[in-house]
Amino acid sequence: MSRTVLARDPLDAIGDVADGATVMIGGFGPAGQPVDLVEALLEQGATGLVVVSNNAGNGEDPLARLIRDGRVARMVCSFPRQVDSWHFDAAYRSGAVELELVPQGNLAERIRAAGAGIGAFYTPTGYGTPLAEGKEHRRIDGVDHVLEYPIHADLALVRADRADGAGNLVYRKTARNFGPVMAAAARRTVAQVREVVPTGALDPEAVVTPGIYVDAVVEVAAPLPARTTEARA
Amino acid sequence: MSRTVLARDPLDAIGDVADGATVMIGGFGPAGQPVDLVEALLEQGATGLVVVSNNAGNGEDPLARLIRDGRVARMVCSFPRQVDSWHFDAAYRSGAVELELVPQGNLAERIRAAGAGIGAFYTPTGYGTPLAEGKEHRRIDGVDHVLEYPIHADLALVRADRADGAGNLVYRKTARNFGPVMAAAARRTVAQVREVVPTGALDPEAVVTPGIYVDAVVEVAAPLPARTTEARA
Amino acid sequence: MTHLHDARPAAATAPLSKTQIAARVAADIAPGSYVNLGIGLPTLVADHLAPGSGVTLHTENGMLGMGPAPDPDDVDPDLVNAGKIPVTELPGASYFHQADSFAMMRGGHIDVCVLGAFQVSATGDLANWSTGEPGAVPAVGGAMDLAVGARRTVVTMTLLTKDGSPKLVERCTLPLTGVGCVSRVYTDLAVLDVGPDGARVVETFGTTHDELETLLGLTLGRTS
Amino acid sequence: MTHLHDARPAAATAPLSKTQIAARVAADIAPGSYVNLGIGLPTLVADHLAPGSGVTLHTENGMLGMGPAPDPDDVDPDLVNAGKIPVTELPGASYFHQADSFAMMRGGHIDVCVLGAFQVSATGDLANWSTGEPGAVPAVGGAMDLAVGARRTVVTMTLLTKDGSPKLVERCTLPLTGVGCVSRVYTDLAVLDVGPDGARVVETFGTTHDELETLLGLTLGRTS
Numbered sequence: 001m002s003r004t005v006l007a008r009d010p011l012d013a014i015g016d017v018a019d020g021a022t023v024m025i026g027g028f029g030p031a032g033q034p035v036d037l038v039e040a041l042l043e044q045g046a047t048g049l050v051v052v053s054n055n056a057g058n059g060e061d062p063l064a065r066l067i068r069d070g071r072v073a074r075m076v077c078s079f080p081r082q083v084d085s086w087h088f089d090a091a092y093r094s095g096a097v098e099l100e101l102v103p104q105g106n107l108a109e110r111i112r113a114a115g116a117g118i119g120a121f122y123t124p125t126g127y128g129t130p131l132a133e134g135k136e137h138r139r140i141d142g143v144d145h146v147l148e149y150p151i152h153a154d155l156a157l158v159r160a161d162r163a164d165g166a167g168n169l170v171y172r173k174t175a176r177n178f179g180p181v182m183a184a185a186a187r188r189t190v191a192q193v194r195e196v197v198p199t200g201a202l203d204p205e206a207v208v209t210p211g212i213y214v215d216a217v218v219e220v221a222a223p224l225p226a227r228t229t230e231a232r233a
Numbered sequence: 234m235s236r237t238v239l240a241r242d243p244l245d246a247i248g249d250v251a252d253g254a255t256v257m258i259g260g261f262g263p264a265g266q267p268v269d270l271v272e273a274l275l276e277q278g279a280t281g282l283v284v285v286s287n288n289a290g291n292g293e294d295p296l297a298r299l300i301r302d303g304r305v306a307r308m309v310c311s312f313p314r315q316v317d318s319w320h321f322d323a324a325y326r327s328g329a330v331e332l333e334l335v336p337q338g339n340l341a342e343r344i345r346a347a348g349a350g351i352g353a354f355y356t357p358t359g360y361g362t363p364l365a366e367g368k369e370h371r372r373i374d375g376v377d378h379v380l381e382y383p384i385h386a387d388l389a390l391v392r393a394d395r396a397d398g399a400g401n402l403v404y405r406k407t408a409r410n411f412g413p414v415m416a417a418a419a420r421r422t423v424a425q426v427r428e429v430v431p432t433g434a435l436d437p438e439a440v441v442t443p444g445i446y447v448d449a450v451v452e453v454a455a456p457l458p459a460r461t462t463e464a465r466a
Numbered sequence: 467m468t469h470l471h472d473a474r475p476a477a478a479t480a481p482l483s484k485t486q487i488a489a490r491v492a493a494d495i496a497p498g499s500y501v502n503l504g505i506g507l508p509t510l511v512a513d514h515l516a517p518g519s520g521v522t523l524h525t526e527n528g529m530l531g532m533g534p535a536p537d538p539d540d541v542d543p544d545l546v547n548a549g550k551i552p553v554t555e556l557p558g559a560s561y562f563h564q565a566d567s568f569a570m571m572r573g574g575h576i577d578v579c580v581l582g583a584f585q586v587s588a589t590g591d592l593a594n595w596s597t598g599e600p601g602a603v604p605a606v607g608g609a610m611d612l613a614v615g616a617r618r619t620v621v622t623m624t625l626l627t628k629d630g631s632p633k634l635v636e637r638c639t640l641p642l643t644g645v646g647c648v649s650r651v652y653t654d655l656a657v658l659d660v661g662p663d664g665a666r667v668v669e670t671f672g673t674t675h676d677e678l679e680t681l682l683g684l685t686l687g688r689t690s
Numbered sequence: 691m692t693h694l695h696d697a698r699p700a701a702a703t704a705p706l707s708k709t710q711i712a713a714r715v716a717a718d719i720a721p722g723s724y725v726n727l728g729i730g731l732p733t734l735v736a737d738h739l740a741p742g743s744g745v746t747l748h749t750e751n752g753m754l755g756m757g758p759a760p761d762p763d764d765v766d767p768d769l770v771n772a773g774k775i776p777v778t779e780l781p782g783a784s785y786f787h788q789a790d791s792f793a794m795m796r797g798g799h800i801d802v803c804v805l806g807a808f809q810v811s812a813t814g815d816l817a818n819w820s821t822g823e824p825g826a827v828p829a830v831g832g833a834m835d836l837a838v839g840a841r842r843t844v845v846t847m848t849l850l851t852k853d854g855s856p857k858l859v860e861r862c863t864l865p866l867t868g869v870g871c872v873s874r875v876y877t878d879l880a881v882l883d884v885g886p887d888g889a890r891v892v893e894t895f896g897t898t899h900d901e902l903e904t905l906l907g908l909t910l911g912r913t914s
Contacts, residue, residue: 031767092827105834118572130820174752177787208438212524314604334605341567407544433782437783444782
């Protein structure tokens, strides 16, 4: 059932990624970050990427190194600044990376809108703030709203706990975060999971991401540490 | 934890319902219909109701009898016409009930928007059809969209399989349908469940409707049949 | 897309039965597709999907991985399809609420949606929810979402009404379900592609291209 | 709302410590409330909620029923709060994805949201995400959603900056987080209500109404 592919390894799973592609990367800080898939993206070599992710890398994790290596032209995120986001900070200050700062709820809802076929929506979030400057707005039932558009992607990289052969995913605790909405918003979705179980082994009532949203799954029983520090010397 | 109330019986659960209230009723035909809560609404007596529900009653079920008894001023639904929707058909033809016919996906998304704080959204569904006449539209990325507004309610009546003491709900199979979005869209939500289990007995990963959306729960171990035919002696 | 009609030459020399139309639709559905089947004739398509085709059925009332009707003893009132008919659950199935289910449809994730129709226009407009009779109780269900949401929307219908009027028309006279949403029409007499460039004959059954043009009063293109 | 400050007369004669501010906020939270606590000072409020109060904590990264920090041995990297700090799960908890979590916040389902602030205006405008320094790396997170989404948004802060400038101001000079979204401000020197009619003193700590007006350069109303 389904056409979800079980990949041999993360590099096989991500496949061809074109220069200039828009890539969504799940996770909220380290929780739910598909570290091995982003490491594979580093290895794969695509450049000029637009990355949609809540944060912009921690320490020497693979997303931070994508930025360090000049592979990211633009970040769309809500909270790039972290105590250890030195690579993003430097790239932002030098102008090497462009930033679209999006309130986190708008980020989540715009990604959800892309997956759900919504053309645009009105939200009160951000009205009257610098982040809504230049955006259309209208008053609805006495409340000022801003018009926000969906965020689509070419590729979504997400991390879940388990997948079955149909590509259904279940997550673990707050590592669920952006995975389900990103999986639905991208033309192609790749999931890194702790374990692949036989089709039929997941409770259909508890499936969070139905397999229709998942193109490839790769089992990574022992993921890279979330804040990988690259060996130096 | 939480302030969800465990009610003694369905009438106690629905509480005071004002004349003219907007009431959402879950279910897709008989599946997931909160029959005992609607029966309680019949008994409670509120009139001039606006009912939001996918269908408009089957046979002599309590929703059909609400309509028969002139208690419903307006139906908002996608598919009122059923082989056995004689009470709605008669009320519609006589002008006793007003109908707002909404494409089912718009119905679900407008209800979802109410719960999610979305002021309005653009969707391609319905563009160029009689159901979009008089509505605002705009072309986004080459596709014509219609502007749709949220549907809020004073009360939502839903049916789930199990609840815990915190008001968390899980559903059963396709009886889930409108329950989760309606629970979030109403100022007050009442759930009829087959079984109430102790808080902590539901898997937090598998909760479908978090207790924050549920104001009262009533256990109905043996619900009324879905297409109740009233005794006519 | 696999065109299996070459394997069934009989079909080309006579009009197709409803079962044959359903089989013809099924033959065009790529293995591994996610498919939504409308109520009525489209439902028959499920019977013609090869077991190994890996096609997954979506039902808009909240399920992926829908299986066939249950044995009468195993009917579960909580497990029904969009026509409110009891169905079953296949391994790998999942349940979701109505907004998530329509998001799946409206977001373009369903590969093929098969619908019935009262009329389809040469440019792909669809009319399938209302006969426009005054006083009739209207009902639309998911028709408008299904029509415009799927990656590919196809229609199964007889080419003519019972009184012989064409259902494939220059312009729909009945209330529309969607504008320019239909790609292909499977009928008893022909398979036709419709779209911005008008209708084109893909295949005929017991009739000819010229006869079809006369019958429909339309100029029809040819697929090369 | 229960005003427990009558039970703590000492608080009225001296400025409050951060712990006392947190306790004062907690005293205003009705039993059974659903509450979201911002990063920093607001987080301390959790320590002052009575165990039997039935308050449920929401964290916008996808959880209701958040518990306190785990023992160091029980840290789970998949279970963190909005500040990415390890937390625990209480009985009755539930998990959901980011869009559902913000829908919960933005849809007005959270009773109280407690936030920190750089500035609050007398009419309830909030500035808490950017110091406006040129060249600084900006970051907003969920601040704007939290500010306007909750049924009631309150702020905890010291009333003055380290160099003695008021943080409660006629009009915010820093980039706004939300317009007219704050209802009440809890500070070391006073609790004040803010809104369309301007700021009103609810309670003072070690200062007087007149002294506050001088300190802030604002005319302050009185709650009757």
